Amino acid sequence: ADRGVLAGVLAGVPVEHPLTAVVHTAGTLDDAPFTALTPSRVHDVLSAKADGAWHLHELTADADLAVFAMYSSAAGVLGSAGQAAYNAANTFTDALAGLRHHQGLPGTALAWGPWAATGGMTERLGGADRARQARTGARPIAEADGCALLTAALDRDEPVLVPIRLDTAGLAAASDIPPLLRGLVRQRRPSVATPATPDRQSLTRRLRDLPAGEAAHAALELVRDQAALVVGHASGASISPADAFRDLGFDSLTAVELRNRLTAATGLSLPATVVFDHPTAQALSQLVLDRLGPVGPDPGTDVLAELDRLESVLAAAPHDTDVDRQLVRRLRKILDERTRTFHPDGGSAEPQHFADALEAAGAEDVLKLIDARLGRRTRP
Template sequence: DRDRLAAVLAGLPADHPLTAVVHAAGVLDDGVVSALTPERLDTVLAPKALGALHLHELTGDNVQLVLFSSVAGTVGAPGQGNYAAANALLDALAAHRHAHGAPALSLAWGPWAPAGGMTGTLDEADRARMTRGGMTALSAGEGTALFDRALRAGRPALAPVRLSLPALRAQGPGLAPVFRALAGRPVRREAAAEGTGAGLAERLAALGAEERAEALLHTVRAHVAAVLGHADPGGVETDRAFKDLGFDSLAAIELRNSLSAELGRRLSATLVFDHPSPDALAAHLGTLVGDAPAAARGARRNRAAHAGEPLA
């Protein structure tokens, strides 16, 4: 509230002038882009982005603004289009102030441990998804040490984040461009795992109908367990609805993407909703792999053409 903030600032005693503000306000209202509404955007933008703009306007050029941003604004985050936009504004505001000689620092934090506050609502599946994305939590000691170092760095914006380089490399071509030089050469999926893409399609084609159905169900259970953060795929109940297993729209997209990579073919974005249990999904995949040898040959041709002649 701009007027109430102005009243607070005006009420500060003259013998204790304001020298710095840490802006750490924020809320979450996550959802895929198609589910975001103007109200859900306002919920997230108001405390973080609008609050920062009010501070910028009311404190002037002599007060150091330290803005708590998020790495979501730098690399994106599944289901956080509104939150990423709010934090990108904070990073840009710090750069704007810095360019005009006003003190500011935006810190695009990664996750902290233990979970609390805004991250207190994350469950094991959410945390597992972040870890697979290459980010692990900072301890409180690491976070405060990075805070002190950032204040001395003389830069308008920094991203204090703990990264797992093996997890980043494992993302292969899907790795965010900002991480590619840091992570090093990504491992090609088809070379990294025997059970991916065309190789899996060929093996399925060599199986009888019953064995193929078993193999597909095992594959589906393994990917469901990975998305939900379960160590044992055997614990995934095959006749239970995905929504009852704990799936939300983000988990559904992640499962679709991982199965697409595993089978070497693009699957429908509504896959989990159209086939709402592991049993149903495995049966559907069984109808798609009947032409596995032809699909595998096509995949090999595509890879060779891409590697040797990019314009093809």
């Protein structure tokens, strides 16, 4: 990335053993979604890969090279949520290979999938990270296979190649299939839910229909279960509602995966930084509930259900003149109060003959009048 130092290195190549090949493998990571990038984070990631590649391109312009290969990443081609700067750096090397190819110079960018060997950029990958990679459908490339792929790639006259080992069955089960790979798998029917991804419609309907306390518990269980899956825990029970996601090992990549899973489960549009903005399962589940809107049974539905019940009771009750008069009086009072919600000035929404008819009505007639008042189909 330091052009002056690199120029000194190249000047030191002995004339009797001239430079004939460049293989640029440098890179660094600073995972973050696009909205969390800073100039410093972008500089650190792009300098190692993009600046280094550009300096090599310029400083070897007069060399008689047979090979100019750059290690890129499938993250730039397919997209890797939570690695905005890294995606950009790799895409730059892919574009540089295309430029060199257009200029008649050797140039190959290899957008690698993950390798099995650990070390360098992958030395900090843990079991949860490996599991996350597996859920994308990408399988590790053995070192011997990687070397064979490099040899095969350099024999091809194409500027950008994507050497990646894909498991299409694993890819089909991924929570978010990259658009470029969707043609490789048979799409699941949207109405069928997997254990990892709850059915969206039934889940949101259930949350909205539950009483507030039960809905809060169900939303919390959803967040805990999905969080446990992302970080490799056996079940959501291992995650306390007050545990900070950062303390559980969440980083930018796993945070975005959890966001994607919750979006798939609920249909909500959540920002990429939602896990850090709402840093516990309790806080995140409350956000899910807030975004879904009011929870609990619809009060209007309860009222109509009670009215249906009252209708059944009245139909079965024997006629009693005194009881019928009291019933009519109370029903008239209720209707008057409900009418005022439509006519706050106190005016009546009904003609006078309606009140007269209600006063003189029997139980069966009352039911018909109520049906007519509510716009419901009357019984024969």
